Amino acid sequence: MEILNAIYENPLFGIIVSLLAYEAAVWIYNKSNKFVLLNPLLVSVAMVIGFLLIFDIPYDTYNIGGKFLTMFISPVTVVLAVPLYLQIKSLKDNAGIILFSIFIGAVASVVGICVYQKLFPMETAVFASLVPKSITTAIAVEVSEQFGGIPGITVIAVAFTGLLGAIFSPIMAKVFGVKNDIAKGLAIGTSSHVLGTTKAVEMGEQVGAMSSLSIAIAGVVTVFTAPFIVRLFGLL
Secondary structure (H helix, E strand, O other), rough: HHHHHHHHHHHHHHHHHHHHHHHHHHHHHHHHHOOHHOOOHHHHHHHHHHHHHOOOHHHHHHHHHHHHHHHHHHHHHHHOHHHHHHHHHHHHHHHHHHHHHHHHHHHHHHHHHHHHHHHOOOOOOHHHHOOOOOHHHHHHHHHHHHOOHHHHHHHHHHHHHHHHHHHHHHHHHHHHHOOOOHHHHHHHHHHHHHHHHHHHHOOOOOHHHEEEEEHHHHHHHHHHHHHHHHHOOOOO
């Protein structure tokens, strides 16, 4: 047992388990002809959870190494600015409508969860944790903590929201007849942050660029507008 504990508590353990799970998930995704419900992130998360449960490994032990991968969330988000730079002309030509669309989308996300809280009341801490569900994790956790939310719930909510965006965004675009790449990118990035953007990049360079832009702006808009909206609804 002491040998196993030494292995589990080694930072490399969490890193290796995470990377192997993701590589296996990518292989499954490609073999399934990229079936939407077999999204690599979703499958790899399920694999890691299953592995920890089967071998009775505490999450905190796994996270000794796993947290180092979490540190890369913010840098990777910044890297998404590269495709945006390549689409700088489209950004300049449509700056007004782009900024307005992201603003409305970010506000609608917060309003939506406030309306839900009014109709189906939940514990205050849980509600606070869900307010920033549609923005990137790095910002969402900070917003959640300011409202008195639970960071763990926020992380799960953000991940789930992003996965839904990555899985269903192409389908929703077809259902509602959205053909404009800029519109697709803005909708995906504003509603499902980085995870949705991974799918947006697959849908086209311009879609990915606009989605990348939406991540940053939607995060800023949420930080400044969420407190006002929540108070407007008489919550928190």
